[in-house]
Amino acid sequence: MGRLHFLKEKKFYINLLIILVLCVVLLWITFRLLDKYTRHDKVYTMPDFVGQDYRQVKHDHSKDFHFILIDSVYPKGQQPGSIYQQDPLPGSKIKKGRNVYVIIVAETPEKTIMPNLKGISLREAIGRLESSGLDVDYLEYQNYSYKNNIIDQFYEGHPIKEGTELVKGSKIVLSVGIGRDKLNIKVPNLIGKPAAEAKRLLNLAGMNLGNETYEDNDSIQYQRVKQMRPGPSSGSVKPGTYIDLTYHSSRTLDFKKEMQELMHEDSIINIPQQFETDTVTESIETTDYENEDEF
Numbered sequence: 001m002g003r004l005h006f007l008k009e010k011k012f013y014i015n016l017l018i019i020l021v022l023c024v025v026l027l028w029i030t031f032r033l034l035d036k037y038t039r040h041d042k043v044y045t046m047p048d049f050v051g052q053d054y055r056q057v058k059h060d061h062s063k064d065f066h067f068i069l070i071d072s073v074y075p076k077g078q079q080p081g082s083i084y085q086q087d088p089l090p091g092s093k094i095k096k097g098r099n100v101y102v103i104i105v106a107e108t109p110e111k112t113i114m115p116n117l118k119g120i121s122l123r124e125a126i127g128r129l130e131s132s133g134l135d136v137d138y139l140e141y142q143n144y145s146y147k148n149n150i151i152d153q154f155y156e157g158h159p160i161k162e163g164t165e166l167v168k169g170s171k172i173v174l175s176v177g178i179g180r181d182k183l184n185i186k187v188p189n190l191i192g193k194p195a196a197e198a199k200r201l202l203n204l205a206g207m208n209l210g211n212e213t214y215e216d217n218d219s220i221q222y223q224r225v226k227q228m229r230p231g232p233s234s235g236s237v238k239p240g241t242y243i244d245l246t247y248h249s250s251r252t253l254d255f256k257k258e259m260q261e262l263m264h265e266d267s268i269i270n271i272p273q274q275f276e277t278d279t280v281t282e283s284i285e286t287t288d289y290e291n292e293d294e295f
Contacts, residue, residue, distance in 0.1 A: 046100075046217075048090035049083045054104045057083060065100045073169045074109035081107050091217035109167040114153070116162035122148040122176055126203055129172060136199075137171035138208045141240040147179025148206060176206070176239070184236035187228070187243070192255040195223035195247045202243055210242035218249035226258065 044064075049057050058067045073084055085103040088094055112133045117125040126136060144151050153160055154173040160166075188205045190198055199209040214223065227246040230237060 043093050044096055046086075046088045046090055046092040046094050049086050049100075049102070050090070051079070051082055053079075053081055054083050054102065055081065064096055065098060068099055068101050069104060070101050071103045072106035072110075073103060074106045074167045075169070078105040080105050087221065088219040089214075089217050092219060111165050112168045114155070114160050114162060114164040114166055114172075117150045117153050117172075117174065120150055122150065122174070122206065123204055125150045125174060126200070133168035134166065135169060135171045136203050137173045139203060139206065139240050140173060140175050141178045141206075141238075142175050144177030145180050146177045147181075149177045151175040151177055178239055185239055186236050187230055187232050187234055189232040190225045190228060190245070191232075191259055192250075193225045195220060195225065195245075198225055198245055206239045207237070208240060208242045210244040213244070213246045215246060215248045216252065218251060222249045222251050223247040224250045224253075224255055226253065226255075 047061075054067075054069070061067075075084065078084060082105045083102050084105050087101040088098075110133070114134070115128045115132050117128060120128075122139070129136060142151055152175040154175065155164075155166065155170060160172070185206050187207070188201060190201055193201060195212075202209050210229075215226065224247060225245050226248040229244040229246075230241070
């Protein structure tokens with residue numbers, strides 16, 4: 001009998017058929033369970049919960065979403081206990097049962113103490129505000145011999161003293177020295193930077209955040225800076241300039257390509273200036289040679 005004698009037996013083919021059928025059935029059951037677990041093809045539009053009572057929303061939609069409270073703030077004019085911010089953003093395409101991260105309006109505002117920022121650098125002042133749970137409202141540049149040093153600090157239009165008790169999240173206006181030279185500053189390249197970091201990076205560079213535009217409704221964690229006005233190709237601007245930002249989701253836009261195009265635009269803009277400089281240099285050298293011939 002040869003090694004392959006079993007191929008002639010009917011029992012082998014019956015067992016093989018049974019195995020194949022079992023494999024197909026197991027695969028079908030696996031994919032069905034996977035679809036049920038991931039809710040494949042069942043996409044919902046994220047409702048807008050902002051301004052609604054958090055407890056009520058959680059009670060009404062507990063079967064649809066899993067709510068996770070990540071922080072509380074105390075903005076003026078907002079109803080205590082209401083949802084201040086949500087992630088995913090309203091209108092996002094999501095699956096039922098996913099996590100919804102919310103920030104609510106605190107019923108009892110958390111307090112903090114205003115630090116003394118006078119006489120220190122802008123970078124250090126921003127760091128101290130963050131450590132105290134406070135935010136920069138905007139930068140106001142004034143004539144002052146020491147560049148990027150804090151001249152004074154304001155809250156709601158009035159100077160605020162060190163040690164004053166404030167609600168966490170309060171916004172502070174910083175009066176900053178422009179320096180003796182009063183030179184313009186270079187616009188930083190924020191293309192591809194997260195939306196949550198944009199304002200801080202602009203403030204650190206000596207600029208203010210202007211209008212913000214979101215091109216889609218994706219979650220804030222995926223939002224990246226797509227455009228800046230004025231942008232890096234504008235060269236330099238006055239300290240305190242307001243920069244308008246446009247955001248887009250990193251899941252639907254190739255930001256590496258955007259960066260390459262931006263660098264290409266910058267190089268084109270810089271060519272005329274470089275060409276003009278080279279031409280002037282060549283003209284000067286030619287003139288020098290002609291003068292030498294005369295001697």
